[in-house]
Amino acid sequence: MTLVSTPHARRAAAHRPWIWLFLLPTIVLFGAYTVWPALASIWYSFLNWSGYGPERPFAGWANYQLAFSDPLFWKSIGVTLLIIVVTVPLRVLLALVLAIFLNDPRLPFARVLRTAFFVPVVATTAIIGIVMNFVLDPAGGPVNHVLGNLGIGPVDFLGDASAALWTVMGVHFWKWLGLTLMYWLAALQTIPNDVQEAARVDGASARQRFTHITLPMLAPFVAIITMLTIVETMQIFDLVQTMTGGGPFFSTLVTEVYIYQQAFETARPEYGYASAVGVLLGVLTLVVVGVAAIVSRLIGRKGAVR
C-alpha cells in the first residue's frame, strides 16, 4: 500500500481515539452483518436444527451427506450451471459487440441509446418477474395474443416444464445484458484516445486499429468481466422466485431458490440443511469463478499475442 506518507503516521498517535471511533460503525455493523453471518452459516451447517427452539444438536457431516444424496440438490446445481453456461458467454460476447458500436464517436444520440440498454438493469427484478407472469400467460397474456394472431401457439412459456427454464433465461438475459455492457464501456474508456489517433495518423485502417489496438487492450478485461457476470448469475433468486418459484416440476429450481424453500417456505424449516447447501453453493461459486478466470485468462493471452 502506498496510500500513506509519514505525516499521517505521526498524527495517527494523537488521533488514535478518533480513528477507532470512526472505525466503530464498520467494525460493529460489518462484523455483525457480514463477517459473523459467514462464520455462523458454516457452524449452522453442522447442526441438526430446524430453526425453532433451542434444540440444535451437533450433526457432524450429516447435512452434507444428505445434500450429496439429495436429487433435488443436484438438480438445482445442474439448473444453476446450465443458466451460467448458456447466458454468461452470450452476455459477455454480445455486450462487447454492442459496447464497441455504442462507443463509436460517430454515433449520434449514443447516450440515449446506451440508456435504453441500461434501464432494464435498474428496474426492480422482482417486479419484472411478477409482471412477466401476465405478459407470458398462455390464456390472456399479450405475447400469446400476438402469437395467436400470427396463427402460433398458445405457448405456455412458464407452465410448460420444457419451456420454463429457457423463458427464465431469456428474461434474465434481456434484463442484465446492460450491466455487462456497462462493464465493457468502462473497459473501453481505459483505451487512451491518443493511441488510436496516433495509429490513425500512421495510416492504420479502422479495421487494423480494431484488431491491433482495441481488442488486445480489452483482453485483460475478459477475465474480470466474465467473473462479475458469473457471480451475478449465481444470484438469480429474485427473478426465478417471482417468475416460477422453481417450478414447474422443479424445471427452474436454482440452488438459491432451493435454499430459500428449505429455510423459509416449508412447514418444517431446516436451517441446518439450508446452511449446508448455502456453504456448498459458496464453494461452487469460488470454483466456477476460478475456472472461468483461468479459461478467460488463456483466451485473453491468445488475443494479446495475436
Add this chain to the structure above:
Amino acid sequence: MTRSRTAGWVQFAVLAVLALAWVYPLLWIFAASLKDDASIFTDGLSLIPDQWNWQNYVDAWQTAGFARYTLNSLVVTIGSVVVVILRCATAGYVIGRYRFRGRRVVLGVLLAASFIPTGLAIIPVVRLSTELGILDSTLGLILALSAGGNVAGVLLYTGFFAQIPDELEQAAHMDGAGFLRTFFSVMLPLSGPITATVAVVTFIGTWSNFFVPLVFTFSDPDRRTLAVGMLAFQGTNSTDWTGLAAGATMSLVPVLLVFVLLQRYFVEGIAGAVKN
C-alpha cells in the same frame, strides 16, 4: 467525411430498433397501467390505451395498499443510504488518511469478506435480528439492508481521501479545526462526487431489493416494501392485471428516474468494479 457520417446513421438506425425492443416491455407495463380490465386482454402488445384509465392508480394507491408500500420503500431506502454513507465515509477516511496499528487487518478482512456470497448471510442475520428484538421493525430491516457488504463503497472513499493533499489538512489544523471538524467541514464536502456515487448505487440496490424485505416482513405485511408488496397481486385466481401494472409502474418510476437523472454516478460506481 460524408461517408463516415452516413455509416454513423446506418449504425444508429440498427441500434435504435434494438434499443426500442429493449425498453418495449417496460413501456408496455406503463401503457397497461392505463388500460381497462377488458382492453388489457384484447390490446395485445399495443402501447396506446383506448382511453386513459387513471382509476387503476387510485385503486392501487388506496385499496391495494400501495400508499403504505411506497412510504415503507422510501423510509427503508433513505435510511439505508444514510447508514451506508456514514459508515463507508468514516471508515474510508481513517483507512485512507492514517496509518495505525490494525489498519492492514481491517483492510484485509474487508477485502476477504467481499468474496462471501450474499445469499449465505440471510439465516444468521434473521437469527441476529430475532435475538436483538428488531426482526419485526423498520430499524431491523434497514440494518439488514445496509450494515453488511458495501466494501466497494469503503474502498471508493479510501482511494479518494488518500489522494487529498496534506496541505489542505494542515491548513484546517492551522485554523484550529480538530479531527471532527476537519472531517465534516473540509473532507466530507470535498468527497461530494464519491458520496453521490455511493448514494445512487445504494438507492437503486435497496429500492429493488426483494430477498431481505421478503424475509423480514413474513409476519407483518404492513411493513412490506413495493417490491414485496407486489406479491399481493399474485397467486389469487382473479388477478387484477391493470392494478398490478399500475403498482409496477409506481414502483419502477422512482428508481428509473433516479437512474436516468444521475446515470453518470451509477455508471461510475459500476466502472469501479471493473477497474479494480
